[in-house]
Amino acid sequence: MLAALASLLLCQLAGEAIVRAATLPVPGPVVGMMLLFLLMLLRAPLPKETGDTAEELLKHLSLLFVPAGVGVVQNISLLGDTGLRLLAVVVLGTVIALTVTALTFAGVARLMRIDDAAPNDDAMR
Amino acid sequence: MTDLVNLWVYLSGSPLLWLTATLTAYVVAEAISAACKRHPLANPVLIAVVLVSGLLLASGTPYPAYFAGAQFVHFLLGPATVALAVPLVRHLPQVRRALVPMLVALAAGSFTAIASAVLLARAFGLDRAAMLALAPKSSTAAIAMGIAEKTGGDPALTAVLVVLTGISGAIIVTPLMNALRLKNYAARGFAAGLASHGIGTARAFQVSPLAGTFAGIALGLNGLLTALLVPVLLRWLVD
Numbered sequence: 001m002l003a004a005l006a007s008l009l010l011c012q013l014a015g016e017a018i019v020r021a022a023t024l025p026v027p028g029p030v031v032g033m034m035l036l037f038l039l040m041l042l043r044a045p046l047p048k049e050t051g052d053t054a055e056e057l058l059k060h061l062s063l064l065f066v067p068a069g070v071g072v073v074q075n076i077s078l079l080g081d082t083g084l085r086l087l088a089v090v091v092l093g094t095v096i097a098l099t100v101t102a103l104t105f106a107g108v109a110r111l112m113r114i115d116d117a118a119p120n121d122d123a124m125r
Numbered sequence: 126m127t128d129l130v131n132l133w134v135y136l137s138g139s140p141l142l143w144l145t146a147t148l149t150a151y152v153v154a155e156a157i158s159a160a161c162k163r164h165p166l167a168n169p170v171l172i173a174v175v176l177v178s179g180l181l182l183a184s185g186t187p188y189p190a191y192f193a194g195a196q197f198v199h200f201l202l203g204p205a206t207v208a209l210a211v212p213l214v215r216h217l218p219q220v221r222r223a224l225v226p227m228l229v230a231l232a233a234g235s236f237t238a239i240a241s242a243v244l245l246a247r248a249f250g251l252d253r254a255a256m257l258a259l260a261p262k263s264s265t266a267a268i269a270m271g272i273a274e275k276t277g278g279d280p281a282l283t284a285v286l287v288v289l290t291g292i293s294g295a296i297i298v299t300p301l302m303n304a305l306r307l308k309n310y311a312a313r314g315f316a317a318g319l320a321s322h323g324i325g326t327a328r329a330f331q332v333s334p335l336a337g338t339f340a341g342i343a344l345g346l347n348g349l350l351t352a353l354l355v356p357v358l359l360r361w362l363v364d
Contacts, residue, residue, distance in 0.1 A: 008204040015207070025352055027267045029206035030345055036210035051215070054208035057201065058337065061327035062169045063151045064202045065291070067195035068266065069174035070181065072288040074188040078281055085249040089242060089259055090286060094293045094320050096241040097263055098301055101234030101343075102316035106309040108226035 004053035143194030238263035264351035294321020295328035318343030
């Protein structure tokens with residue numbers, strides 16, 4: 001697990017370095033993800049538990065948003081007296097964005113006759 | 126009593142207390158979410174945030190003191206983003222097959238997320254400052270705050286709206302997709318990641334690894350596209 005964590009951090013560090021050096025408008029960890037993706041595709045000799053450690057971390061992705069969420073509660077006064085209307089825009093806008101995105105994806109997939117993916121096809125891996 | 130006060134003074138000065146509180150609140154929130162059979166309203170982020178905020182309020186703890194402990198959890202967002210490469214590689218055949226639907230949905234979704242936020246804000250009579258802060262709300266917080274800074278919006282307000290968007294999407298996505306009778310879990314996950322970034326992605330991983338994978342891709346791609354589209358669309362929709 002430690003070696004796997006170190007390899008994730010090394011990718012992030014390299015990502016941050018690349019972003020700084022090339023002044024890219026992308027967060028460092030995103031470049032780090034691309035690096036790990038390339039390394040895995042090229043079958044680089046990564047610690048063998050990298051996959052399991054990564055999936056364990058992603059299983060608890062919700063936890064990682066708790067500090068930011070608490071920050072929002074502390075800053076809720078920023079919404080001011082327009083708070084309810086802002087919240088309405090957020091909720092309605094999210095419903096619209098979710099609907100358009102999902103229906104477009106599924107519609108194009110159907111037109112191209114790409115099989116609908118089942119919820120749990122992990123037997124395939 | 127003074128012993129208790131001394132203990133509190135000691136504990137509240139070290140990161141241990143609030144790190145422990147954050148993890149414990151999440152464990153409790155997870156248990157509640159599991160007991161509710163993963164009902165979308167029993168969102169673990171929302172429950173844990175409410176629990177911790179209650180503790181902070183009751184103890185009169187300021188946010189910087191809380192964050193001194195919670196930063197260790199917050200820090201893991203970086204390695205977790207890197208970790209998204211793993212499900213991407215594991216589901217590569219499905220991802221490759223869905224490349225065209227993905228790119229079309231990315232363009233349509235990214236445009237819709239920005240335009241709907243700005244137009245709804247106008248319909249509700251909100252001012253220009255609110256529109257600028259709302260426009261990048263579907264992208265991940267770091268990118269959204271950067272966009273707001275560039276367009277003259279308030280990054281702090283944007284961060285609040287981004288997190289609210291994430292929690293709303295995570296709660297809404299399952300009932301909405303069921304109402305639409307959409308059984309394509311790649312499409313459902315992609316929509317969750319696009320419309321509500323990391324918090325939507327966390328929800329998608331709760332539903333299935335495949336949905337989570339597509340959510341992760343959408344989160345990354347929409348971050349990039351939103352940064353490109355917001356300045357253009359704002360000029361067109363606001364000015």
